[in-house]
Each structure stands twice: as C-alpha cells, then as structure tokens.
Amino acid sequence: MAALTLQDLAERLGGTVSQADASFAIAGVANPEDAQPQDLVFLVEDKYLDAIEACAAGAVVARAPVSGKATLVVKAPREAMARALALFAPQQPAPQCSERAAVDPSATIGFGVSVGPNVTIGARARVGRGTVLHPGVVLGEDVQVGEDCVLYPNVVVREGCRLGDRVIVQPGAVIGSDGFGFVTLPDRTHLKMPQIGIVEVQDDVEVGANVTIDRATIGTTVIGQGTKIDNLVHVGHNVRIGENALLVSQVGISGSVTVGDRVTIAGQAGIAGHLTIGADTVVAAKAGVTKSLPSRVMVSGFPARPHREELRRQAQIERLGELADQVKALQAAIAAIQEG
Amino acid sequence: MAALTLQDLAERLGGTVSQADASFAIAGVANPEDAQPQDLVFLVEDKYLDAIEACAAGAVVARAPVSGKATLVVKAPREAMARALALFAPQQPAPQCSERAAVDPSATIGFGVSVGPNVTIGARARVGRGTVLHPGVVLGEDVQVGEDCVLYPNVVVREGCRLGDRVIVQPGAVIGSDGFGFVTLPDRTHLKMPQIGIVEVQDDVEVGANVTIDRATIGTTVIGQGTKIDNLVHVGHNVRIGENALLVSQVGISGSVTVGDRVTIAGQAGIAGHLTIGADTVVAAKAGVTKSLPSRVMVSGFPARPHREELRRQAQIERLGELADQVKALQAAIAAIQEG
C-alpha cells in the first residue's frame, strides 16, 4: 500500500484535497506521537489539534485544512479513519484448508473458506463462503456459520449454534456453553437442568476475546444484528440482545434478560435475571441493574437508578460532614437557648 | 424421541396423567412463546399459569391439571423438567479416539473414553471410563480425570491436577494455572513464588466456560463435591470450596479463602484473601467481602455486611434529602427564636 497518495485516499473515502497536497505518498498511518514525515494522521476531535500540528506527520485527515500538513478534508474524520485503516490492515490469508484440520465428512464447507491447522468441524456443520476459521477453532455438530465471518484462534461454537454473516469472533470466545441451571433437591445437592437450546448470533455481530455466551435451556439465546460485545463479557442462557447494542468489557447479563436495540452497557456492569432493558437505554460502568428499565434512560449506581438521581444522591453523601456540623451547631444553639 | 407419549414420560419421571391424556405424543419440548400443538411445556411456577394456558402447546407438566392441556401432574415440576430435558438432550457422541489426538504412551485411558481431535494427554495421565474429552482439550502430565466426566473443547487441566467422577467442564476453562504469588524485592521487582501445588476438583462438580482455578502454592486448591461454578469465575490459589456451593458468573475468590458447604456467592461478588465463609451463607451480587462470615447469614454491599443492615443503610441514604430539609427548617426556627 506504500504507493497510495492522498488523492487516492480522497477518491476512496470521499473528501477533498488541495492540488498541492494531492501527490503526497502515504508511507503508513500513525499516532501523532509516533508519526514520521511520510505518515498520515487523523484529527478526529478538535481538542487534539495542537498535538496534530506539532507532530512530524506530513499529512492529516481532518474537518478543515491543518496548517503545515497536506490535508484531506472530510465531513466525518472518525468514519474516514475507520475506512482508511481498513486499507492498511493486514489482509486475511489466502483461502486454504489445512491438512491438520479435522473436518467431518458430513460438514458443508463453502467456496473460499479458510480452515486453519487444528480446526475441528463437527458432523453436519455448515460454513458459508469466504469465512476464515483460524487455528484451533472448534465447531460442534450441526453448527451453522454464515458467509465472510472471521473466527479467531481457539474460538469454540458448541453443537447446534448458529452464526450469521460477517460475524467476527475474537480468540478464545465460547458460544453455546451450558447455562447455569440447577434444581436444588431436598438433600441440598443440585440437579443439572439440561441445556438443550442454542445460541443465535445474527449478522454483523462482533464477539470479544474470552467472552462466554450460554445456550438457552430451551429455545434460543439471541445476539441481535450489529451488536458488538467486548472482551470477557458473560451472557447468560435465554438472554435476548437487540440490534446494534454495545456491551463493554466484563459486563455480566444474567439469564432470561431482554436487552433492547441500541442499548449501551458500560464496563463491569451487571444485569439481574429476567429483567427487560428498554431500547436506547444506557447503563453506566459498574452499575448493578435490579429492576427492568424503560427506553431512553441512563442509569448508574447499585442498585441502579436514573443517573441524575444517583448524582444527587452522591452529592448528598458528599455534604454529610457539613450536615453533621450543622446539627452540632444547632445542638449548641439550643443548649444556649435552654440555658439562657 | 418423537414417539415418547405423556404416559411414557409419567413412567420415567413419576407423576400421574389422566387416561385421556396418556397417549399424547410429544414432538418436542418448548418455551410457551415458541410452542407448537405437539410440544410439551413446563409450569414450574404458578405465576406463569396464564402464559402456559394461552400457549399453543398441547401438553404440560404441572402440579395440577391445566385446563385445555394434556397434563402430567407431578409434585416437583422443576425437578421433573430437569429429568425430562435429559431425555431430549442430544446424546454424547459414540466413543472414539481421534487419530489426531496426541496421547502420551504412558497415559492410561479407560474403557469407552472418547478422545476428540487435537486433544493432548500428557505423560502418566489417567482418564476414567466413559469420560469424553472434546477437541482441543489439554491434560498435563500426571493429571487424573475420573469416570463419566465431560471436558468440552479447549479445556486445559495443567500438570498434576485431579478431577473426580461426573465432573463437567465447559469450554475454555483452565484448571491448575499458577497462583498469583510474588515476593517484592527491595528493588521493587517481583520474584515469582513457584506454584508447586495442585487443584482437586471433586465428584459432580461443574465448572463454567473460561473459568480459572489456580493451583495451590503448596498443597491443594479444593472444589468440593457437587459445587457448581458459573462462567468467568476466578478461584485463587489454596482456596477451599465446600460441597454443593454455587459460585455465580464473574465471582472472584482471592487466595487462601475457605468457603463452606452450600454457600451461594452471587454474580460479580468478590472475597478478599484468607477469609472464611461459613456454611449456608449467601453473598449477594456485586458484594465485596472483607471479613470472615459466620454460617447462615446473608450479606450484601461493599464492604459486605448483614443484608438487613445494608438495606437500612441504603434507606438512610435515601432519606438524606429529607434530613437536610429538616436541618434547614431547624436552622430557620432557631434563627426565629434567637431574633424573637
């Protein structure tokens, strides 16, 4: 890609570049602190303007021309950055099917699928065209994986689960583990509730590294189209996540929760079982949600409540020392009145 | 299993079914919202009666006859559900030993063991009869796994660790990783404390996906018989968990903690190092336990305290605004007295 000029980039991303800047040859993309003169940087927020101006990079993508740099002017620099980085990303390896993979003869493998070493594909599994299965991936019996997916090393998809198209699964994630379901008998031992349902991961979902998504007891655990899940998130059995939701790292979603479209749940938050979270709602980091939530609210704290209430509550606690002082002063004043 | 009638089920689970209902042929089990006329549903709590009555399923397992449905009447519907689902669960694959497994010649593999592709079994390891090792499982040297266990794909059991009978380990779980032990030297570097102990997982334990259980520094980390561990739980070195305990997802147990029999620790809670949690105690979700706890208490909050105290504390905080208003009124009253 070393031959890409700023004008080439403008043609691919849209945006405008001055005649003088058009022939700038982009050696690579960089953060400002690491940039070399032939590198391209991105001004995604105005607050970084000083850092961008001061850096060594010769070219920038920004909303307006930056003095001293060849500038590609675009309306949405962050979106342009995403589209530009895709041009500089390492390409997926050419399709291959490793001799060291264990593919059941009854499995159906689409055209152009890449199957890495030590991959296991179970009976009757189906893998759509263009999908990449990195080394150590395990697909159980009857698993379905759509087209143009990427499953990174050591991902496990247990029997019967289904992934849509363009799903990306980071290394070590587990899809379809048994839900945590037991019946406690009179002798206080726990009888396992068999988990005979599946997980359905819809199109364009991304699943983070070492995430765990449990299969339903009966029926289907659903991750809706376009939802993105960060690392080490737990999704319990029979959970239904809507479309384009964001689950940040280390979030825990208990069993049978329903999460609406475009919900954001920030890091280390937890949702108790059987609740419903309305669409477009935001749950702040570390919050613990103990009741169902309507749409379009932001909650924080534990137990979680509307964020403004939580802030007011925190402010009241901050003033506790002052309040205690006021009570002491009142006690003294009353004592003075009573004595005088 | 399509030929199973409600009468067949009654004979396997106990319970009674009316003559008229006995010949109902069960096509499958379903949740009420997905059920078809030939499906069986379960009424495990009375609050779901309306949903069950309204659903399309032709048959139900319940404590009492449900109008309009063929009903199998049982005393404990949830237990009956667990036993019934086991009849509808996919069967484990027939025993096989993959040519793609790497089994050390000094290992001992019992009768009817299934060894999947890309499994590695170390020197002197022993695997008991009927156990299933799914693809990618790694057993280190001298590992012992009992009878009728299921180790799902990519589970790792490091050297010397021991699993009892009927242990189930979900994908990606790690048993026997090094404990987090270091000696900080005067130059502030951290010298590794070698972790030469093991982990012992007793009979009938279930370990969730991507769980980590650290080996003891010296001696044994113990997971007691019948204990069930949910996904992404961390168990530190030299921890001893009693029998039939429940550790819910994302719980963290620091090193050298002792957890009594039948303790429940709810999601995202944490236990500080070297503490003892008495038998039958319950730790609420997200709690942080900083002191040892007696038996048969329920604690919540951080630092964790008896749940009633925590509720009282929360209620006091809720009334803080009111308290501040009362103080303001008192100040006004005193000012009036002082002026008047």
Add this chain to the structure above:
Amino acid sequence: MAALTLQDLAERLGGTVSQADASFAIAGVANPEDAQPQDLVFLVEDKYLDAIEACAAGAVVARAPVSGKATLVVKAPREAMARALALFAPQQPAPQCSERAAVDPSATIGFGVSVGPNVTIGARARVGRGTVLHPGVVLGEDVQVGEDCVLYPNVVVREGCRLGDRVIVQPGAVIGSDGFGFVTLPDRTHLKMPQIGIVEVQDDVEVGANVTIDRATIGTTVIGQGTKIDNLVHVGHNVRIGENALLVSQVGISGSVTVGDRVTIAGQAGIAGHLTIGADTVVAAKAGVTKSLPSRVMVSGFPARPHREELRRQAQIERLGELADQVKALQAAIAAIQEG
C-alpha cells in the same frame, strides 16, 4: 530432589543452619497442616509461629531458630521460600518439536525451543531459544517471542505482537485481540475501526489465565517490564502499563489508559478510558477510577477518591442513623421551646 539436605539448601539460598540440623534430609515442602516429619515448612510471618511449632514438619526456614525444628535461619523467609520452591518445582519437559505442530516454513525457531502438539506458528514468526510452547498455542504471522518464555496451553498471540524474554503466559490468555473500537453512523449501526496496531509485552512479564490484552488501534499496547497480571484481567487497546506493576484478577483497564511503574490495581477494580495513573499508586479492590491520579496515592470506592476520604465518607454513612436521631431530638427541643 529427595536427597537435598538443609545444609544443601543453605548453600543455595544463603542463611545459616546449626551443625545438628545440617544433615536433615528434606523429603518435600508442605503447608503446616499437611506436613510430615521429613517435610520442610516456611515461617514467612511471625503470626504463624504457633501453627509452625505445632505442625509435624521436622524442618523450617525462618528468621530465627524455631524450637523443636531443624531451622535454616535466613533474613528474608518469603524470598527464601520462592527460591526453595523453584528447586522442588516440576522441571519443564525436555525440548521437543511435536510432529503434530504446524510450523510455517518461514518461521524461525531458536535452539532448545519446545513445541508441543497442536501448536500453530504463523509465517515469519520468531521464537527465541529455550522457550516452551505448550500444546494448542497459536502464534500468528510475524509474532516475536523472546528467550526462555513459557506459553501454557491454548494461549493465543495474534499477528505482529511481540513478547520479550522470560515472559510467562498462563493457559487461555489472548494477546492481540482487536480493541473495542467502532464509529456509530447516523443510522445507529457501528462501523468497525480496524485495529492495525500491536501488543508489546516486555521482559519478565507474567500474564494470567484467560486474560485479554487488546492490540492498539494504531501503534502499540505496552505491558512494561516485570509487570504481573492476574487471571481474567482485561487490558484495552492503546493502554500503556509501566514496569513492575501488579494487576489483580478481574481488573478492567479501558482503552488508552496509562498506568505508571509499580502501580497496584486490586481485584475487580476498573479504570475509565484515557486516564493516567501515577507511579506507585494503589487502587483498592472494586474501585472505579474516573479521573487521572497522581503518583503515590491510594484510592478506593466508586468514584475512586483518596482512601482516607473514602473511609471518612463510609464512617459518616455509618453515623446516619445517629444523625437522624439527633435531628429528631432537636425538633422536639425546638417544639418545646416554641410551646413553652
């Protein structure tokens, strides 16, 4: 090692042993509660003296002679314990290169490297001399691993990432997963920001089981020399961790955070994105850090604040019931004054 005497140990660790004790033959090392007469125990803190004296072990390492035991007297018993346990630890297996490994012909494997079954090593990867790659390890293209590292089973290092010398990675850890970066478009779908940077793990780092460390969007996520990371920790993209830091289990570090040298972050704590944590600072367990922190402070709570402030705040909350009673008494006193 059964023939090691206490005198042998003194010669290897330093310290002194009386003439009478010198020939004590050490059968093994043990915890006091499990010790047999020929075992060695360690008195690392004076509070365990009673337990040590009462135990069956014949020999002890301690700061001063223990009555009734053959004693190796050392200045730093915990350090001596770490060095002694290394003598009793199982040895790494002899170097081998499994026929069941998939090593790309363009990879460079150093002298004495051990490559276990089902290991995959990508194109142009380099592995330094003496390093051990346990079964199921996956090294992507262009990965560099230094000398004398140990990568336990099923560890994944994605393309381009670099590990220094003497790095230890526990099973299932993922190094180089994509950071959680998306651009939300006007239609509320999330466009993936390609993550084209890498992770650099410097010398003498230890990474816990099922940890996830994300690659940088552009540039490098850095784990500084000598830092130790416990199980199930999440490190986001573009994070920079200094030297000799300690990250305890289930900690979450959001993207672009900078953590100084020798910082300790205790279990289940979280750090919000783009913050800086000064050197030698301590973040308490379960804390949630929402602002950058200077050096040499200890913080706790959520939002995290100086630990003394948090303790004062907690104490004020404890006295809320008392405060409410005082307000009630004041109301009564004023009513009496007003009436009288």
